[in-house]
Amino acid sequence: MSGRLVLAGNVLADLVIEVPALPERGGDVLGTRTETTAGGGFNTLAAAARLGTQAVFAGLHGTGPYGDLVRTALAAEGIATLLPARTDRDTGFTVALVDDGGERTFVTSFGVETDLTAADTRTIAAGLSDGDLLQLSGYALVLPGTGPLLAGLTADLPADVTLCLDPGPLVADIPDEVLAPVLARTDWLSVNAREARLMSGLPEPGAAADALRGRLSPGAGVLVRADKDGCWLAASGGPPVHVPGFPVDAVDSNGAGDAHVGAFLALLGQGHDPLTAARGANAVAAFAVTRRGPATAPNRAELSEFLGEDSLAGLLFGSAQP
Numbered sequence: 001m002s003g004r005l006v007l008a009g010n011v012l013a014d015l016v017i018e019v020p021a022l023p024e025r026g027g028d029v030l031g032t033r034t035e036t037t038a039g040g041g042f043n044t045l046a047a048a049a050r051l052g053t054q055a056v057f058a059g060l061h062g063t064g065p066y067g068d069l070v071r072t073a074l075a076a077e078g079i080a081t082l083l084p085a086r087t088d089r090d091t092g093f094t095v096a097l098v099d100d101g102g103e104r105t106f107v108t109s110f111g112v113e114t115d116l117t118a119a120d121t122r123t124i125a126a127g128l129s130d131g132d133l134l135q136l137s138g139y140a141l142v143l144p145g146t147g148p149l150l151a152g153l154t155a156d157l158p159a160d161v162t163l164c165l166d167p168g169p170l171v172a173d174i175p176d177e178v179l180a181p182v183l184a185r186t187d188w189l190s191v192n193a194r195e196a197r198l199m200s201g202l203p204e205p206g207a208a209a210d211a212l213r214g215r216l217s218p219g220a221g222v223l224v225r226a227d228k229d230g231c232w233l234a235a236s237g238g239p240p241v242h243v244p245g246f247p248v249d250a251v252d253s254n255g256a257g258d259a260h261v262g263a264f265l266a267l268l269g270q271g272h273d274p275l276t277a278a279r280g281a282n283a284v285a286a287f288a289v290t291r292r293g294p295a296t297a298p299n300r301a302e303l304s305e306f307l308g309e310d311s312l313a314g315l316l317f318g319s320a321q322p
Helices: 041-050 065-076 118-127 146-155 176-185 193-200 205-213 256-269 274-288 300-307 311-317
Strands: 005-008 011-018 033-040 055-057 093-098 104-109 133-137 162-166 188-192 221-225 231-234 241-243
Touching: 005 041, 005 118, 005 256, 011 041, 011 065, 033 041, 033 065, 033 093, 041 055, 041 065, 041 133, 041 256, 118 146, 133 146, 133 256, 146 176, 162 176, 162 256, 188 193, 188 205, 188 256, 193 205, 193 221, 205 221, 205 231, 221 256, 221 274, 231 274, 241 274, 256 274, 274 300, 274 311, 300 311
Parallel strands: 005 055, 005 133, 011 093, 133 162, 162 188, 188 221
Antiparallel strands: 011 033, 093 104, 221 231, 231 241
């Protein structure tokens, strides 16, 4: 029985605009395609759910067009919500500009997500079960009211709940008094190369992974996501290992990092070792960037087809059909 993935973070609406290139300051550019979808932590939850892991959204969601969009998307993926809808504000949104190279640039406007209360964190804590994997995002930690509450939640987590932190692009803005206790409880830290450099001061991903592991409790591990180059894995008991990626033609990188985190945690919860889970997460992220949209992680059948004769398919699926 695999552990559930519980997200104590934000699921927002994504207003995705494809542009030839970002405009210069004060300039303008014509978008070529626009789409509004669920985003943020939704990408993480969907990636896990599509691999067969039970996923639960334990964040705030509001009343209005964006909140309705988020709940509809969660329900379509079979993802449960732990907290009831708030009736006084709507869910927030992110504007994602995706250029011709597939790179994305974000601007986020929070809504009800800023209104987390101590009662909400008590509900989240009561809703956790033995063996759950709890995912925490830096977007939630950076908010003045929300960050301290979630730091307090993590400090009191039972030992049999695995905590993963993805600090996100705003990592440098998370107050030390919030980030430090969370890192002290974190079992897995997942960052991209930029975030690893900001947190460690080291430009090389492998060295950064090793240094960041030193900021965590004994036995904890670090993943540094390196886009097309795969990731670096610094697990307990050994030096950092480079886990190669899967070469593909990327068309949209929006949500790929979230898909990587969700797949890694799902595969861990299903009993795979960290290296196999990291390889599987690389494959999921590679598949995701070949499709347009924020939530493009594969299901088990699609991942099996993507891997083909690769030995990883046997490790993940054995001889049984996914």
